[in-house]
Amino acid sequence: MFQKAQRLQQLPPYLFKEIDRLRDEVRRQGKDIIDLGVGDPDQPTFANIVTELRRAAQDPATHRYPAYSGLSTFRQEAARWYKERFQVSLEPLSEVVTLIGSKEGLAHFPLAFVNPGEVVLVPDPAYPVYSAAAVMAGGIPVKMPLRRDNNFLPDLQAIPAEALKKAKMLVINYPNNPTAAVAEKDFYAAVVEFALRHKLIVVSDAAYTEIAYDGYRPLSFMEIDGAKEVGIEFHSLSKTFNMTGWRLGFAVGNAELVAGLGQVKSQIDSGAFDAVQLAGIAALKYSAPEVKRMCALYQERRDVLVAGLQAAGLDVTPPKASFYVWAPCPPGYSSSQFTMKLLTEIGVVSTPGSGFGQAGEGYVRFALTVDKRRLREAVKRLRSLEL
Ligand SMILES: Cc1ncc(COP(=O)(O)O)c(C=O)c1O
Incomplete structure (x- = not known):
């Protein structure tokens, strides 16, 4: 009934809202989800x-x-x-x-x-x-x-x-x-x-x-x-x-x-x-001491995920900073195809690089915001994929 202003019509739906929707859909089908999507720290405030x-x-x-x-x-x-x-x-x-x-x-x-x-x-x-x-x-x-x-x-x-x-x-x-x-x-x-x-x-x-x-x-x-x-x-x-x-x-x-x-x-x-x-x-x-401890925690997670992605054949550079890992897609996959494969086949949520802009095509982003045990599980599932 109400027409939205042009400024809003120019904007795509907010990226993470859409990813949350897809994740919830797969979760409803009973899949165990490991969410490496949005960059929201899993640890409590100090x-x-x-x-x-x-x-x-x-x-x-x-x-x-x-x-x-x-x-x-x-x-x-x-x-x-x-x-x-x-x-x-x-x-x-x-x-x-x-x-x-x-x-x-x-x-x-x-x-x-x-x-x-x-x-x-x-x-x-x-x-x-x-x-x-x-x-x-x-x-x-x-x-x-x-x-x-x-x-x-x-x-x-x-x-x-x-x-x-x-x-x-x-x-x-x-x-x-x-x-x-x-x-x-x-x-x-x-x-x-x-x-x-x-x-x-x-x-x-x-x-x-x-x-x-x-x-x-x-x-x-x-x-x-x-x-x-x-x-x-x-x-x-x-x-x-x-x-x-x-x-x-x-x-x-x-x-x-x-x-x-x-x-x-x-x-x-x-x-x-x-x-x-x-x-x-x-x-x-x-x-400062708590921040140092958090960085050490993320660093351990980074090492688990990067090693796992590399073992799965992806050409990943370990990040020096931020809690993200930016991984090139395997040959033959677009960002959204690879993200969908990870979500639907192994229940791992990532974010398609193309969602951050055209030049992000060909990459997916993983956030290091789940614990090491779950990351190891994600890596195990990743290695089971034919890539
Ligand atoms: C690059 C970047 N800038 C800014 C923000 C916003 O952070 P906040 O509004 O929580 O301070 C985020 C949150 O994900 C971010 O990734």
Whole structure:
């Protein structure tokens, strides 16, 4: 009866909603499902964070509307943490804004800076929110393919001149979802130089910087000289502290960009629950040992899955960071054919690379969010397949 707005008609159904539907269908048929689909940590939030939420929630001072840009104490802690972790100095009140999860911030940010018809350069494959956010703002997402032969980094020189002329913003995400690739200083320095030359805003999505293996320490884009002139970085507490359900993140960087996002948010939402932000302070302040333990756990899982995939004949590179394994499909299979085979024949849920964009075709993504015992079972089932 009601016709949806064109902006919604332009967007495909949200990828994971569709995968959940297929998974539930197969589960109803009685199959034992091992879900390596969505990247949602299976471990609980660290105990000290829950304790702090309980304490904070009992204080009536937290029950009122939060400040739009977030508690100053949370923003100060985010700034302290950035300094400790990345040696990046931030002015807490003008260069940090609290978010209701980083997805919220990423989705709202283009509303502050993108006019209808302007181009947003987005990676392909990618977390779907960057393109959706561009479309919601009336912008045009233009894809930058991430290819294995370029270490899943976009080739900035290959961006079509026409698109570049209309481009306002460029999105990068390392450690990357879905490819698990990482970026080093030389790439980030090239992005700063490119952004200055073409007057682009750089959006860096840093949701996975804390999940890393073998002693590797991912960089923040903000560590690079000139980054704060051109960029804003989105950080999430979701993956680092097993807090996906809590909805807490923050954005840091150029004060004008942070203020623009804050202005949009003040028109649309009323901020994150103060008690959740207080618990977020505890997370950022005290969780380093727990985060290390989680990384060790994911690393063991990575080793089980990567070895299993390699034994099944798939040419998989062990990731240095993120909790994903990005695997090329066996010869003769498209992403969705291979995902469907895994689901229907052995009850293993993965995500088709093509769901993250055309350039993801030929790959599937596995999330390391089930325990080792179940991963071993998944591997056993995989090896039983004729590939
Ligand atoms: C690359 C990337 N960025 C951002 C997010 C959003 O995280 P949150 O909104 O929970 O902070 C996700 C979640 O899966 C992600 O994979």
